Amino acid sequence: MGRSIDDHRVAFDFEIAFSNGGGIKGWDFRLDIDGTDISDTALADYIVQDLRLLMVGSVKILNKRIFQERHKRAAGHSPSGEGEGGATLVDLSHAVRDGQTTYPGLPALAITDHLSHLGSHGRYADGVSFQIGRIDMVANSGTAIDAPYHRFPGMADVAELPLSHIADLAGLVVRLGGMTGRAVTRQALLPALGDVAGSAVLIETGWSRRWETPGYFVDHPFLTQDAVELLRDRQVALVGIDSLNIDDTGDPDRPAHSILLAAGIPIVENLTNLGDLPTRGFHFSAVPMRAVGMGAFPVRAWARLAKDRV
CATH class of the missing domain: 3.10.20 (Ubiquitin-like (UB roll))
Known part of the structure; x- marks a missing residue:
């Protein structure tokens, strides 16, 4: 009608x-x-x-x-x-706040005023005030992107990530919510992939629902070595996951980070709202500050839906 x-x-x-x-x-x-x-x-x-x-x-x-x-x-x-x-845009980032821990064993965020609205009174004209914030955090806080330098000395840091690898990428969501076990294997990915060269592949496990609960840090889903070798061989541009870590944090070899970052493929962890996306028909962006010398950095990640998907 x-x-x-x-x-x-x-x-x-x-x-x-x-x-x-x-x-x-x-x-x-x-x-x-x-x-x-x-x-x-x-x-x-x-x-x-x-x-x-x-x-x-x-x-x-x-x-x-x-x-x-x-x-x-x-x-x-x-x-x-x-x-x-x-x-037409879907926010895929978690909000972060003062005192929040986003990775076990790492310091919580500290968000304060460097200059508050009240403290700025008298510096400007009557009725004019400003707030200048200050944040103390580790670079992996919240929804964050890993550059090759995160794993390998001498490789590209977040300031050197090409925009073509982190912005407006054709996207694919691999839906694995309700899967048995923690490991996302090659066999789990194969039926969903198709032609993903140059695309962002986002792994939806449903784990983001546990965000800001103690359970988020325990027994989280991860990608196996054969899964990330498949993604590398399919020449994806970026891999993201709605989980604490793309690797099993109990495995000191960290094969997922090692294989993807060695190939120059950025990783985005702690995504959310992947269930709000179509399987295909969207473009993905996860853009950090251009900070020299940083191996990882928080991002505002989002998806732009094709008009026929809105």
């Missing part, structure tokens, strides 16, 4: 000035909106993003009017960005 006449749209003029000179103007521009109103700021943000504009200096919204009219775009593409049904 189509949308009812209760749908609302907005018509407006706009003027955009670019920071490097020049500009563009539009008259009687029309967009679908959720609800019965939308702010000038939301409209300006939408225009910049939808037109993929760069070096925008300012945006003016003029002569705005809201009216009832059936929506023109498919559902889920409102400029207001409201409503989970319209989302």
